Amino acid sequence: MDDLAQSVLVQWRVNGVLHELDVLPGQSLxxxxxxxxxLTGTHMGCMTGHCGACTVMIDGxxxxxxxxxxxxxxxxxxxxIEGLMGPDGRLSPVQQAxxxxxxxQCGYCAPGMLFSxxxxxxxxxxxxxxxxxxxLAGSLCRCTGYQSLRRAVRAAARALRETP
Amino acid sequence: xxxxTSQTGVGRSVERVEDGRLLTGRGRYTDDIRLPGMLxxxxxxxxxxxARIRRIDTSAAAAMPGVVAIxxxxxxxxxxxxxxxxPLSGPIQTPRLLLAKDVVRFVGDGVAFxxxxxxxxxxxxxxxxxxxxxxxxxxxxxxAATAPGAPKVWPEAPSNVLFTWEAGxxxxxxxxxAAAAHRVSLRIVQNRxxxxxxxxxxAVAQWEEGQGILxxxxxxxxxxxxLLAGMVLKCPPESLRIVxxxxxxxFGMKTFIYPEYALVLHAARALGRPVKWAGDRSDxxxxxxxxxxxxxxxxxxxxxxxxxxxxxxETWSDLGAYQAQFGPAIQTFxxxxxxxxxxxxxxxHNRVHGVVTNTAPVDAYRGAGRPEATxxxxxxxxxxAHRLGLGTDEIRRRNLLTPDELPHANGLGLTFDVGNFxxxxxxxxxxADWAGAPARRAEAARRGRLHGRGLCYYxxxxxxxxxxxxxxxxxxxxxxxxxxVGTQSNGQGHETVYAQVTAERLGIPLEQVRIVQGDTARLDxxxxxxxxxxxxxxxxxxxxxxxxxxxxxxxxxxxxxGDEVDYAEGLFRARNSxxxxxxxxxxxxxxxxxxxxxxxAPEQPRPTFxxxxxxxxxxxxxxxxxVEVTRYSCVDDFGTIINPLLLQGxxxxxxxxxxxxxxxxNVVYDEAAQLLTGSFMDYGLPRADDMPPAIAFDSLxxxxxxxxxxxxxxxxxxxxxxxxxxxxxxxxALGGTQLEMPATPEKIWRLAQAQRLPQxxx
Numbered sequence: 001m002d003d004l005a006q007s008v009l010v011q012w013r014v015n016g017v018l019h020e021l022d023v024l025p026g027q028s029l030x031x032x033x034x035x036x037x038x039l040t041g042t043h044m045g046c047m048t049g050h051c052g053a054c055t056v057m058i059d060g061x062x063x064x065x066x067x068x069x070x071x072x073x074x075x076x077x078x079x080x081i082e083g084l085m086g087p088d089g090r091l092s093p094v095q096q097a098x099x100x101x102x103x104x105q106c107g108y109c110a111p112g113m114l115f116s117x118x119x120x121x122x123x124x125x126x127x128x129x130x131x132x133x134x135x136l137a138g139s140l141c142r143c144t145g146y147q148s149l150r151r152a153v154r155a156a157a158r159a160l161r162e163t164p
Numbered sequence: 165x166x167x168x169t170s171q172t173g174v175g176r177s178v179e180r181v182e183d184g185r186l187l188t189g190r191g192r193y194t195d196d197i198r199l200p201g202m203l204x205x206x207x208x209x210x211x212x213x214x215a216r217i218r219r220i221d222t223s224a225a226a227a228m229p230g231v232v233a234i235x236x237x238x239x240x241x242x243x244x245x246x247x248x249x250x251p252l253s254g255p256i257q258t259p260r261l262l263l264a265k266d267v268v269r270f271v272g273d274g275v276a277f278x279x280x281x282x283x284x285x286x287x288x289x290x291x292x293x294x295x296x297x298x299x300x301x302x303x304x305x306x307x308a309a310t311a312p313g314a315p316k317v318w319p320e321a322p323s324n325v326l327f328t329w330e331a332g333x334x335x336x337x338x339x340x341x342a343a344a345a346h347r348v349s350l351r352i353v354q355n356r357x358x359x360x361x362x363x364x365x366x367a368v369a370q371w372e373e374g375q376g377i378l379x380x381x382x383x384x385x386x387x388x389x390x391l392l393a394g395m396v397l398k399c400p401p402e403s404l405r406i407v408x409x410x411x412x413x414x415f416g417m418k419t420f421i422y423p424e425y426a427l428v429l430h431a432a433r434a435l436g437r438p439v440k441w442a443g444d445r446s447d448x449x450x451x452x453x454x455x456x457x458x459x460x461x462x463x464x465x466x467x468x469x470x471x472x473x474x475x476x477x478e479t480w481s482d483l484g485a486y487q488a489q490f491g492p493a494i495q496t497f498x499x500x501x502x503x504x505x506x507x508x509x510x511x512x513h514n515r516v517h518g519v520v521t522n523t524a525p526v527d528a529y530r531g532a533g534r535p536e537a538t539x540x541x542x543x544x545x546x547x548x549a550h551r552l553g554l555g556t557d558e559i560r561r562r563n564l565l566t567p568d569e570l571p572h573a574n575g576l577g578l579t580f581d582v583g584n585f586x587x588x589x590x591x592x593x594x595x596a597d598w599a600g601a602p603a604r605r606a607e608a609a610r611r612g613r614l615h616g617r618g619l620c621y622y623x624x625x626x627x628x629x630x631x632x633x634x635x636x637x638x639x640x641x642x643x644x645x646x647x648x649v650g651t652q653s654n655g656q657g658h659e660t661v662y663a664q665v666t667a668e669r670l671g672i673p674l675e676q677v678r679i680v681q682g683d684t685a686r687l688d689x690x691x692x693x694x695x696x697x698x699x700x701x702x703x704x705x706x707x708x709x710x711x712x713x714x715x716x717x718x719x720x721x722x723x724x725x726g727d728e729v730d731y732a733e734g735l736f737r738a739r740n741s742x743x744x745x746x747x748x749x750x751x752x753x754x755x756x757x758x759x760x761x762x763x764x765a766p767e768q769p770r771p772t773f774x775x776x777x778x779x780x781x782x783x784x785x786x787x788x789x790x791v792e793v794t795r796y797s798c799v800d801d802f803g804t805i806i807n808p809l810l811l812q813g814x815x816x817x818x819x820x821x822x823x824x825x826x827x828x829x830n831v832v833y834d835e836a837a838q839l840l841t842g843s844f845m846d847y848g849l850p851r852a853d854d855m856p857p858a859i860a861f862d863s864l865x866x867x868x869x870x871x872x873x874x875x876x877x878x879x880x881x882x883x884x885x886x887x888x889x890x891x892x893x894x895x896x897a898l899g900g901t902q903l904e905m906p907a908t909p910e911k912i913w914r915l916a917q918a919q920r921l922p923q924x925x926x
Contacts (some may be wrong), residue, residue, distance in 0.1 A: 048445070099180070099187055102183075105657065106410070120785075144820075
């Protein structure tokens with residue numbers, strides 16, 4: 001229990017805002033985001049890294065924040081679902097595509113699906129259906145049967161290709 | 165009324181109102197709530213399937229940092245048990261206490277409730293509670309529970325069978341079977357599955373001025389309040405307010421009261437601070453109600469031409485350790501009367517035994533008895549076709565009821581009203597290119613893969629237990645029409661579709677309507693969402709409330725304008741002058757006075773009968789046993805469709821849950837009643853790459869005569885159609901070898917090793 005009490009100071013830029021935080025060893029990034037920063041758009045689904053509801057971006061790569069130890073990230077650039085909108089407050093093209101295609105139902109899986117799509121499309125602007133499935137397969141959705149999510153990723157790909 | 169006249173009205177794929185907040189992380193699910201001074205609770209659960217509690221020592225735990233209170237049975241003994249609303253077991257009671265008294269009956273049964281300043285402190289303290297258990301012999305399956313000399317889950321039920329329910333005519337069914345040219349019998353097992361909403365259950369309670377406020381993900385706040393107040397907490401309903409925000413999926417499971425909901429209210433009152441309980445995935449697998457879990461002996465009798473003469477089914481339904489809220493109803497009243505589908509069956513009998521085991525309680529899960537009943541008849545139909553050498557399409561063609569035979573009493577207490585089942589079948593076969601399947605089979609064989617095609621014709625009895633529903637409309641001085649409805653979206657998109665219906669009825673823009681749900685302080689009546697009932701009854705309640713609003717507005721405007729008044733498109737117009745008042749203007753003149761309320765309650769409430777035909781094709785790799793669903797299509801009759809885009813989402817999600825049960829999902833207890841599938845590592849939920857390339861949907865509606873919208877309900881159909889269609893396709897690929905769900909690679913690989921698969925390559 002002693003080392004648990006040893007808090008660690010971390011410096012994170014979260015959605016563009018700099019935070020200095022004391023975090024405890026063992027504390028997940030998800031818990032810090034949700035509890036300390038009140039960024040509740042990052043969701044708890046399993047705490048084992050299987051469902052993706054807690055997905056965020058750490059230094060430009062997507063990660064499951066429930067199994068990311070906060071204290072192992074002394075300095076990091078973190079983006080959560082709350083930080084996906086543009087500076088003008090408009091939805092990003094990927095968010096807009098998910099809206100246009102009714103991608104979500106309950107919306108709980110949104111962090112995993114949106115970030116998976118963003119990462120996929122940043123590397124693969126014109127993905128095949130198999131590549132879309134492979135990207136989405138890191139996250140679970142119980143509502144949509146993935147059909148609308150696939151459709152949304154395809155629409156997002158089109159939108160991003162058409163936007164310079 | 166005439167629909168489809170507006171760009172956002174009935175029949176239009178309007179985009180979802182909900183998504184503005186859900187896409188940006190601004191949804192508010194229960195665990196997102198953080199109240200000042202809030203405490204955190206954890207339930208200590210039984211690690212045994214069956215054990216006697218000799219002693220609980222909380223002293224060490226109570227002294228741990230941050231611990232505020234630890235409750236055990238004695239502290240909450242005055243409250244009622246979690247209610248079972250279906251009294252099929254007569255005098256045999258199986259009360260699930262909020263915390264176990266001296267016996268625990270399944271892994272996850274609550275033993276103590278620990279409240280601390282933080283969740284981590286509560287969890288650490290729960291780990292420090294010493295419980296002295298005496299392990300008792302357990303029964304973890306129907307077979308174990310019904311074996312001679314089996315250990316008893318309840319001493320009051322020496323056979324572990326709590327009730328036997330029957331419908332139909334046993335003698336007639338026996339006689340038909342005895343005299344038939346062909347008899348097909350199957351033993352059919354329907355695996356236990358976990359509903360697995362992505363949002364785990366959670367509850368937050370606080371007390372304000374003598375009223376307990378419970379924030380909880382529910383499928384309807386009014387019903388939950390009535391039961392929680394009346395049967396558990398034993399307080400007047402007005403002393404509770406239940407609030408449901410965004411819900412991350414429910415699928416039936418979030419309809420019910422769970423012990424934690426009463427325990428947080430108790431703790432918050434006793435401690436004078438808000439208390440949150442937020443379950444984790446382990447809590448969910450252990451204690452969310454499970455679904456299906458049954459075994460059946462089923463016999464179908466046919467004449468020489470493949471026409472059905474009789475059907476007889478005997479089912480053992482695993483209820484779990486406690487009879488859940490509607491648990492005993494699922495295979496009886498909910499599903500047991502739809503057995504036999506929309507086929508012409510002269511003699512039919514269904515017998516259901518309710519069995520208790522040392523497992524989690526079983527209750528409604530998407531379809532709630534209808535998928536199970538459909539699965540039985542559809543497996544039999546394919547087995548019969550195989551036996552008689554008929555096509556699986558042809559045997560259905562010969563037995564489906566035709567429109568001129570409707571209405572038709574099905575022999576189990578239901579009367580099918582409208583539909584065109586043969587036309588739906590033919591359209592589904594055409595859309596699926598059923599005739600082209602043999603060529604695809606040959607092509608698959610050249611690749612060394614086994615190909616199969618499967619059909620399911622389903623009918624659902626929809627509309628839930630009651631056709632009554634409530635809506636309450638108010639207009640603010642900004643002209644926004646706020647409609648409170650007594651159903652509860654869990655992600656289906658009700659905020660959008662109800663707004664479509666209401667806006668069209670009032671002739672106003674969609675944006676001017678706001679749908680609210682989930683707060684007994686706003687609307688304390690309603691029957692919630694379940695049984696595919698929301699659109700038929702909730703949508704009708706919205707229509708009637710809009711009409712009540714117009715009537716009220718006309719009365720007010722008449723007095724204000726001193727003239728007869730007509731309403732159209734948001735304006736109340738005087739007949740004899742140019743004077744008019746908009747909704748906003750009239751509302752501003754009568755603060756809080758421009759409103760309307762409806763109780764939609766047809767004089768003769770009747771269910772609706774959504775129906776349809778699902779067609780699946782699979783390919784199996786005999787080397788690995790992996791099944792791939794290569795083609796999937798369906799044609800459904802949902803009556804009037806409000807929003808095709810959102811409706812298809814219901815189909816797709818439903819198909820995924822049926823596919824999951826058919827291919828992947830299985831809750832497993834070992835012989836000692838230990839839960840072996842307690843995480844996503846052991847319980848297979850479908851992922852994107854498990855799904856077919858596309859799910860083609862088409863509609864051939866016959867509007868329901870039961871409600872003004874003509875809607876039949878679409879929430880459960882996908883699941884009902886998918887399980888049989890996919891399993892029939894797999895069995896077809898296996899050359900008729902019967903196989904039980906889930907059709908895992910291991911099971912098929914074992915068949916291959918036993919040389920029981922047909923040869924793929926020519």
